[in-house]
Amino acid sequence: MEAxxxxxxxxxxxxxxxxxxxxEVLAYLEAENA
Structure with missing residues (x-):
């Protein structure tokens, strides 16, 4: 995003x-928190 x-x-x-x-966001966050 640009502003x-x-x-x-x-x-x-x-x-x-x-x-x-x-x-996709939930999967990314779960992978980061694993």
Whole structure:
């Protein structure tokens, strides 16, 4: 995700992790916490 704030371009490569209802996110988090 990209956003512009006060004229600065911000890139959030992990924005997809906010969707906790997504099975891919849950699988990723479970693997990280194993």
């Amino acid at each position: 512009v704030l006060h004229g600065e371009k911000l890139v959030d490569d992990y924005h997809w992790l906010r969707d906790k209802g997504n099975p």
